[in-house]
Amino acid sequence: NAGVTQTPKFQVLKTGQSMTLQCAQDMNHNSMYWYRQDPGMGLRLIYYSASEGTTDKGEVPNGYNVSRLNKREFSLRLESAAPSQTSVYFCASRTIGGMGTDTQYFGPGTRLTVL
Amino acid sequence: AQTVTQSQPEMSVQEAETVTLSCTYDTSESNYYLFWYKQPPSRQMILVIRQEAYKQQNATENRFSVNFQKAAKSFSLKISDSQLGDTAMYFCAFVYGGATNKLIFGTGTLLAVQP
Numbered sequence: 001n002a003g004v005t006q007t008p009k010f011q012v013l014k015t016g017q018s019m020t021l022q023c024a025q026d027m028n029h030n031s032m033y034w035y036r037q038d039p040g041m042g043l044r045l046i047y048y049s050a051s052e053g054t055t056d057k058g059e060v061p062n063g064y065n066v067s068r069l070n071k072r073e074f075s076l077r078l079e080s081a082a083p084s085q086t087s088v089y090f091c092a093s094r095t096i097g098g099m100g101t102d103t104q105y106f107g108p109g110t111r112l113t114v115l
Numbered sequence: 116a117q118t119v120t121q122s123q124p125e126m127s128v129q130e131a132e133t134v135t136l137s138c139t140y141d142t143s144e145s146n147y148y149l150f151w152y153k154q155p156p157s158r159q160m161i162l163v164i165r166q167e168a169y170k171q172q173n174a175t176e177n178r179f180s181v182n183f184q185k186a187a188k189s190f191s192l193k194i195s196d197s198q199l200g201d202t203a204m205y206f207c208a209f210v211y212g213g214a215t216n217k218l219i220f221g222t223g224t225l226l227a228v229q230p
Binding site: 033 | 161217
């Protein structure tokens, strides 16, 4: 049981390049989330998917797109990377219904640098 | 708007001693949950403890306990018998109910446990 996995762990991009961050969970969770973490700040929500087939914007969605590929996978795409998107990105998931429905479990993070 | 405030950017404690990390929050919601997450140098976000707002009893998890004061909107974390492995950034977080379950994070407290 791997929990929440993210690939890659590290990435360096040049301004204007595109890339997709991958996230997968094997806990049969319904909801999935993408956050970014910047120095001196807590995590901020980029996008979330309350259930398979739905996605919604969070606090800082500009410059990103997401795809909920299936129940397990939720990807984050940067179409044209900018230095302001240099950050650590975390994926999280949670179940709904039953015990612990309020708790999100996090992946190990992806450190992205945009030059 | 929901906000979470951690007023102590850094703290230090001697091994085996007790330390308390502060957190206050602001919300008009009546049903919500509060969390403390630990982020060691590995960057992994690890759930330390959770508290349901409707429960008056303070949550405990081994050496970790909270002092939840709902009227004062205060949610502090006490770490007893501090260990070197407790060195980490600690984030207080808040979520209110509903399908979206969006976490609101504080800016974190960096705790250093000294030998």
